Amino acid sequence: MAIDFTLSPEVEEVRKRVRTFMEEEVRPVQEGLQREEAERNRYIEEIGNLRRRAKDLGLWNPHMPKEWDGMGLSITAMAFVSAEAARVGGIGPYVLNAQAPDEGNMHTLLAWATPEQKEKYLRPLTEGRARSCFAMTEPEVAGSDPTLIQTSAVKDGDDWVLNGHKWFISGARGASFAICIARTDPDADPPQARNSAFLVDMPSDGWEIVRDIETMAGRGNHCEIRITDVRVSAANMLGGQGEGHKLGQARLGPARLAHCMRWIGQAEVALEMMIDRALNRFAHGSLLADKQAIQWMIADSAMELYTGKLMVLHAAYRIENGLEFRQEVSYAKHHVANTLWRVVDRAIQVHGALGYSTDTPLADMMRHARAARLVDGADEVHQQTIARNVIKAFKEDGSTRMATGDLL
Numbered sequence: 001m002a003i004d005f006t007l008s009p010e011v012e013e014v015r016k017r018v019r020t021f022m023e024e025e026v027r028p029v030q031e032g033l034q035r036e037e038a039e040r041n042r043y044i045e046e047i048g049n050l051r052r053r054a055k056d057l058g059l060w061n062p063h064m065p066k067e068w069d070g071m072g073l074s075i076t077a078m079a080f081v082s083a084e085a086a087r088v089g090g091i092g093p094y095v096l097n098a099q100a101p102d103e104g105n106m107h108t109l110l111a112w113a114t115p116e117q118k119e120k121y122l123r124p125l126t127e128g129r130a131r132s133c134f135a136m137t138e139p140e141v142a143g144s145d146p147t148l149i150q151t152s153a154v155k156d157g158d159d160w161v162l163n164g165h166k167w168f169i170s171g172a173r174g175a176s177f178a179i180c181i182a183r184t185d186p187d188a189d190p191p192q193a194r195n196s197a198f199l200v201d202m203p204s205d206g207w208e209i210v211r212d213i214e215t216m217a218g219r220g221n222h223c224e225i226r227i228t229d230v231r232v233s234a235a236n237m238l239g240g241q242g243e244g245h246k247l248g249q250a251r252l253g254p255a256r257l258a259h260c261m262r263w264i265g266q267a268e269v270a271l272e273m274m275i276d277r278a279l280n281r282f283a284h285g286s287l288l289a290d291k292q293a294i295q296w297m298i299a300d301s302a303m304e305l306y307t308g309k310l311m312v313l314h315a316a317y318r319i320e321n322g323l324e325f326r327q328e329v330s331y332a333k334h335h336v337a338n339t340l341w342r343v344v345d346r347a348i349q350v351h352g353a354l355g356y357s358t359d360t361p362l363a364d365m366m367r368h369a370r371a372a373r374l375v376d377g378a379d380e381v382h383q384q385t386i387a388r389n390v391i392k393a394f395k396e397d398g399s400t401r402m403a404t405g406d407l408l
């Protein structure tokens, strides 16, 4: 019986180092970024210094193996590092060079790229000299079903010629390349074998960023892109022909979990803010923290957060041990995205009008949290996967156990 929930001293030590660095050095810069424009620019410059400092402290590339300039952490250890980094919002992961979508792209290149492709595309990412994006979703067809992708890639001599339309491509502006999913084999059966992945250098003739889409959280470099006769050499196909779907799925498993790890850090901050406010606000004869209605909100949030942490760690354990992990990642992705949304909402409620203002980070957290239920698989797509697997398990052996974590 080998269930052991104790953290190894190495993981505990790394977690503490990340927390100290984030609280003492990154948080002041994050808070400075919220100031007026003139002052903000000074803090933007500071981010580069923080990245150099992360390197000096040995906290660079926590998700990468040592031979790729990384910390060589396991996925479970990475869960703790990501959650700590995400406590200081968007810049925490970036300071460690573990931000989306580059983190997922680095994993993908590590697993799928040829040695030449790794030197050209992975090396600059791990060194923090370049950024990248992942271009799959299209406005004309449901992003939930990548077999519908319309962007085409047609062979022309030694090159492929790409034509199509993408949107919500995070990090596209300023990226030096894209991993772009396009249809190479329109008649392939099964339809999952229709797409291939390409490394597209940026800028490239015909690769046009139409706009940075305005979202409810403002402009976040989620771009719409027109692709017109973009030429890509055959050497820039990533993985084999017809393996684009497989590559996308392989990328999305760990990438979804990495999102969950960051969302846990954010949900933790919201719960702490909720409790802090409840301990300091007095109404109708007692502190809010003494009122049962508020305690229920705190208890529900804590239970959901705790469940989410267990789900993330279990999915990470399965990935790490080479076990099938899609079901567990779907559980975690759906649960943590919804937990984040609910905990932030309750924290706003406990803050009253202050929570609705932009004087606290909660409004911004809520606007960003809404995307969590859509990106990397909408809620309903994960529920569909979960239900299918539970039904299948029941049909096969009269029990749902195999599809509910294979536990107990």
Ligand SMILES: Cc1cc2nc3c(=O)[nH]c(=O)nc-3n(C[C@H](O)[C@H](O)[C@H](O)COP(=O)(O)OP(=O)(O)OC[C@H]3O[C@@H](n4cnc5c(N)ncnc54)[C@H](O)[C@@H]3O)c2cc1C
Residues within 6 Å of the ligand: 101, 133, 134, 135, 136, 137, 138, 141, 142, 143, 144, 145, 167, 168, 169, 170, 171, 222, 371, 374, 375, 376, 377, 378, 379, 380, 381, 384
């Ligand atoms: C902030 C942000 C960043 C993003 N970054 C990227 C990126 O970097 N690269 C990229 O390629 N894409 C990116 N996306 C796109 C994202 O991956 C897609 O939005 C997502 O896959 C859903 O696709 P869609 O928007 O086309 O919705 P659709 O597929 O049209 O789905 C719409 C709704 O239909 C419902 N639905 C869909 N399928 C089912 C089903 N089987 N059963 C029941 N209901 C269903 C769900 O409610 C779903 O929300 C990003 C999106 C956002 C919001």
